[in-house]
Amino acid sequence: MPLIDMPDFATDLLAEFAARRTERVNTPVIQPAEPFLDMAGEDLRRRIFLTESETGANLCLRPEFTIPVCLRHIETATGTPKRYSYLGEVFRQRREGSHEFYQAGIEDLGDKDIASSDARAIGDATGILKALLPGRKLALTLGDQAVFEAVVNALGLPFGWQRRLIHAFGDMTHLEALLERLARPQPVTGLDPQIAELIASDNEADLVARIDRTMQETGYSTNASRSPTEIARRLKEMLELAETRLDGTALLLLREFLTLQLPLAEAPAALAGFADAAGLKLGAAVSRFDARLAALANAGADLSAMTYRAAFGRPLDYYTGLVFEVTEAGSSAVLAGGGRFDRLLTLLGAKEHIPAVGFSLWLDRIEGARAKQ
Amino acid sequence: MSTITIALPSKGRIKEDTAAVFERAGLAISAVGNDRSYRGRIEGIDGVEIAYLSASEIARELASGAVDFGVTGEDLVREGMAGADGRVEFCARLGFGQADVVVAVPEIWLDVETMADLGDVAADFRARHGRRLAIATKYWRLTQQFFSSQHGIQLYRIVESLGATEGAPAAGQADIIVDITSTGSTLRANHLKILSDGVILKSEACLVRARKPAHEQDLRIARIVEAVRAAL
Numbered sequence: 001m002p003l004i005d006m007p008d009f010a011t012d013l014l015a016e017f018a019a020r021r022t023e024r025v026n027t028p029v030i031q032p033a034e035p036f037l038d039m040a041g042e043d044l045r046r047r048i049f050l051t052e053s054e055t056g057a058n059l060c061l062r063p064e065f066t067i068p069v070c071l072r073h074i075e076t077a078t079g080t081p082k083r084y085s086y087l088g089e090v091f092r093q094r095r096e097g098s099h100e101f102y103q104a105g106i107e108d109l110g111d112k113d114i115a116s117s118d119a120r121a122i123g124d125a126t127g128i129l130k131a132l133l134p135g136r137k138l139a140l141t142l143g144d145q146a147v148f149e150a151v152v153n154a155l156g157l158p159f160g161w162q163r164r165l166i167h168a169f170g171d172m173t174h175l176e177a178l179l180e181r182l183a184r185p186q187p188v189t190g191l192d193p194q195i196a197e198l199i200a201s202d203n204e205a206d207l208v209a210r211i212d213r214t215m216q217e218t219g220y221s222t223n224a225s226r227s228p229t230e231i232a233r234r235l236k237e238m239l240e241l242a243e244t245r246l247d248g249t250a251l252l253l254l255r256e257f258l259t260l261q262l263p264l265a266e267a268p269a270a271l272a273g274f275a276d277a278a279g280l281k282l283g284a285a286v287s288r289f290d291a292r293l294a295a296l297a298n299a300g301a302d303l304s305a306m307t308y309r310a311a312f313g314r315p316l317d318y319y320t321g322l323v324f325e326v327t328e329a330g331s332s333a334v335l336a337g338g339g340r341f342d343r344l345l346t347l348l349g350a351k352e353h354i355p356a357v358g359f360s361l362w363l364d365r366i367e368g369a370r371a372k373q
Numbered sequence: 374m375s376t377i378t379i380a381l382p383s384k385g386r387i388k389e390d391t392a393a394v395f396e397r398a399g400l401a402i403s404a405v406g407n408d409r410s411y412r413g414r415i416e417g418i419d420g421v422e423i424a425y426l427s428a429s430e431i432a433r434e435l436a437s438g439a440v441d442f443g444v445t446g447e448d449l450v451r452e453g454m455a456g457a458d459g460r461v462e463f464c465a466r467l468g469f470g471q472a473d474v475v476v477a478v479p480e481i482w483l484d485v486e487t488m489a490d491l492g493d494v495a496a497d498f499r500a501r502h503g504r505r506l507a508i509a510t511k512y513w514r515l516t517q518q519f520f521s522s523q524h525g526i527q528l529y530r531i532v533e534s535l536g537a538t539e540g541a542p543a544a545g546q547a548d549i550i551v552d553i554t555s556t557g558s559t560l561r562a563n564h565l566k567i568l569s570d571g572v573i574l575k576s577e578a579c580l581v582r583a584r585k586p587a588h589e590q591d592l593r594i595a596r597i598v599e600a601v602r603a604a605l
Contacts, residue, residue, distance in 0.1 A: 038505060041527030042517050046455070160493060167496055167525070174525030181489070188486065195483060214481050218564040223545025225502055226482065226494070234494070235484040241493075317496075317528065347499075 006087075006102060007367045009132055013087060013104055016128045022085035022106055027068035029089065033058035035067050035348060039318060047093050061091035061100075066341070066358060067348065069107050074350050080110020097364065105338070105360035109345070114288065117357050118322045118340060119295035125326055125336040125359045126301070132366055137329040139305055142264055143312025145169060146321045147271065150285035151257050154275075155250050157182075160241045170313030170323075172258075179254065182246040188239055199236055207232045253278045260310035267308035268293060292322065305329070318344040322357065333365045376420050377593055380434055380443040383411060383425035387578055390469040391444045398604035400597065418593055429453070435461050438583045442597065448474050448553060448576035452514050462582045464598045468605060470578035471555060474515055476571035478549045479542050480564045488524045488570050491549070495528045498548075509534040509547035512573075516551045519573045539563040 007013075017024060033050055037058075049061040062068060065086045073082060087104040106124055111117040122140065129138055148169050152162045161182070168174040198207040211228035215221040246254070262270055268290045275282045297303060314323055323339035338359025345354040381395075381402075382388045395402055395415075402423055405412040413423030424440060431445040432453035443450075444467065451457045478485050485491050498506040506529040510516050513531055520526040532547045539559050541547040551573065554560055560567065580601050588594045 037530065041521070042513075042529060042531050043521040043527055045513070045531075046517065163496055164489070164493065167492075171525055177525075190486075191483075211481060211483065218481065220479055220481060220543055220564060223543060224479075224481075225545075225548050230501065231482060231484050238484045238486070238490055238493075315525070315527065 007363050009366070009370070010087060010102075010363075012132065013128065013361075013363075016131055017085035017087070017104075017106065020083070020085075020106070020124055020127075022083040025069060025072060025084050025086055026088060027062065027065065027072055027086070029062050029091075030059055031062050031068055033060040035071060036060060036063060039067060039344065039347060040316060049091050049093065049099075062089070063092050064090055065103060065105060065360065066107060066344070070109070070345055070348055070350075070356070073109055074345065074348060080354055081112075082109045083107075084109065102363035103360050104363060105336075105358060107356065107358035109356045110354050111357075112355060114321070114340075114355060115291035115295040117355070118292045119299050119301065121322075121338055121357045121359055122296060122324055123299050123301055125324070125338055125361070126305075128361065129326055129335055129366070133328070133335075133369055136369070137305070138326055138335075139307070139329040140264075140324055140326045141307050141309050141312055143170075143309055143323045144285070144289055144321055145313050145319055145323065146285040147282065147289055148257075148310065148313065150282040151254065151280065154278075154280035154282060155246070155254065157246065158237075158240055158244055160237050161244055164241075167317065168315060170311075170315040172311060174315075175258070175311075179246075179251060182244065183248075183251055185243050185245045188242045191239075195235075199239065204232055207235070253280075258311040260308070262308060263304070264293065264296075264306035264308045265303045270308075288321070314339065318342075318347055324359070328369055331369075333368070334362060335365050335369065336361045375587065376422050377442070377591070377597075378422050378424055378440040379415075379597070380424045380426045380431040380440040380445075381413075382428050382431065382444060384427075387428065387444075387470050388425075390467070390578070394467055394601060394604055398600040400600055418596070421593060421597070435581055435583045438585060441583055441585065441588070441594070443581050443583075444578055445581065446470055446472065446576050447579050448472065448512070448515070448574055450579070450581055451574065452512050455514070460584055462584060463579045464582050465580040465602050465605060467578045467580060467601075470576075472553045472576050473555070473572050474512055474551065474553050474574040474576060475560075475567045476519070476549065476551055476573065477539075477554075477560050477565040477567050480566045482566075486569055488520075488526070488568055491568065491571075492524060492526045495526055498528065505530040506549070507532050507547040508549055508551055509538050509541035510551035511535060511538065512551050512553075515573050519551075539565060 036044055048063040051059050053059055069084050069086060084107045089100055090103045091100050093099060108117050108121060126138060149166055152165050164178055168178055208228045211231055215224055257274060260270060271286050312323060318341045319339050320342040321340040325334045326336040327334055336359050340357040342355045345356060381391050392402060400415045402413045403416055404410045405414060411425040415421045428445045429449050431443040432449040434440045435443045435450060436454040450461060454460055485494055495506040508516060508529055509532045511534055516531060534541055538550050538552040540563060541550055
């Protein structure tokens with residue numbers, strides 16, 4: 001590919017990718033839109049450039065590389081582990097900045113050693129940024145979805161509530177609204193007395209039969225997506241969730257956890273202290289957190305430039321653990337962002353479970369930072 | 374002095390109701406040429422032109438700034454442009470054309486009464502049914518804003534529906550709908566129910582002004598707005 005219009009440091013970047021033993025891949029600029037909308041949700045629709053093929057298929061201009069690189073991996077079925085790198089244009093509707101800009105990054109697929117591949121992704125991202133911005137002070141913020149999941153799990157909430165909170169992780173406004181509801185439950189009112197009685201007497205078979213009958217009578221059965229059994233079971237869950245209350249102490253703990261922000265090196269002690277004081281067993285999530293930190297230290301990473309922020313996450317259901325962002329110290333412009341997405345490949349159709357971690361570099365912002373030199 | 378264009382609905386009840394409001398406001402409209410013409414003028418104010426358009430075109434013309442005023446449903450304006458309040462001013466709510474944009478699910482979904490319930494179902498949907506929850510609607514933008522920004526629900530897909538949206542769940546085209554309703558009778562007839570916190574917008578016909586710098590100096594603009602407000 002000719003390096004026309006690319007940032008002037010593109011050659012250096014490609015050399016970095018090669019030195020880090022990655023396989024450079026390219027993906028078409030025009031992509032089927034469905035995988036992006038399916039994975040990231042409809043909200044993405046107004047932020048990408050959509051078009052239609054002559055046959056009515058939804059197409060879009062490549063808004064990012066992770067999904068195309070993973071899809072290509074599944075299609076070519078070349079086995080794992082694989083380290084892919086990419087460099088190319090992406091297209092997004094943005095309020096500020098250009099709608100088309102370059103992105104580059106690495107996706108590490110199939111490495112079963114979670115701690116060391118997490119540490120390597122962080123090391124690659126910061127190492128490349130240091131090479132492109134020599135002498136600059138970088139700052140990294142790290143979050144971990146698995147630790148939040150462990151805290152929510154240890155609080156002993158019903159599964160449905162755990163799932164709600166985990167889904168909202170990374171979206172503080174929504175998370176706050178959920179905590180409000182946990183403080184002030186609103187029991188369900190207006191339920192049909194006969195239905196209420198069937199639930200109260202735990203008579204699932206009759207409840208299912210009744211729902212089924214209504215479906216038949218209203219002609220809804222033929223194309224019904226949700227079955228009478230699914231509705232009956234969730235009906236019970238709905239009543240339970242509506243009445244769930246989290247006591248003041250537990251709410252305070254959860255809020256306290258979400259405000260944790262401290263140097264990464266101090267995070268294990270802080271998390272252990274928090275778990276102790278709260279009487280919560282955070283088990284495997286915290287030992288994985290510690291293992292990642294050890295792997296980072298082993299790899300010689302500069303831990304003093306890294307901060308752990310407990311509330312940092314991405315509200316997308318394929319992120320599973322590590323998330324991180326790198327900026328210049330004192331700036332809010334994200335130069336590199338990454339994380340672990342162990343669920344993405346199976347969601348995209350991979351037959352076996354493929355753990356995955358990666359990051360992307362915002363080349364326009366890196367170019368801006370270099371220009372200030 | 375440039376011409377001020379007011380886009381009014383070209384047919385139906387809303388056309389008659391609009392004409393009545395303008396009449397009461399002392400802004401009587403006379404057709405240019407014959408009765409079936411799509412152009413008109415306001416008697417007594419120079420340089421004001423009436424363009425009769427379809428309700429959804431009026432929203433589009435307001436968005437592009439091709440007209441100065443329009444009378445159309447708030448739902449169509451908010452659906453038709455991002456950041457509507459920055460680009461247009463809702464000068465007056467006219468008291469007709471009332472309709473709510475609502476989230477409606479099959480009545481038999483006894484376990485879904487609120488948006489939070491729907492969020493739970495959406496979160497699980499792919500694992501249970503191998504695809505995302507599908508919503509039939511013509512209101513892409515309003516649905517996205519309501520689901521994503523207000524309720525943190527991301528995991529759903531929109532299926533475009535250009536008519537008879539209420540039939541989509543029974544026909545298997547979608548699981549639920551976002552649609553407009555005035556009395557709710559069509560929803561009930563199709564065994565759908567509105568979620569308790571599922572009213573996205575309480576819409577009605579509005580006098581809407583495209584925000585343009587030139588309007589600030591123009592006395593005719595203020596006169597039209599005041600006259601319509603006084604007539605309500």
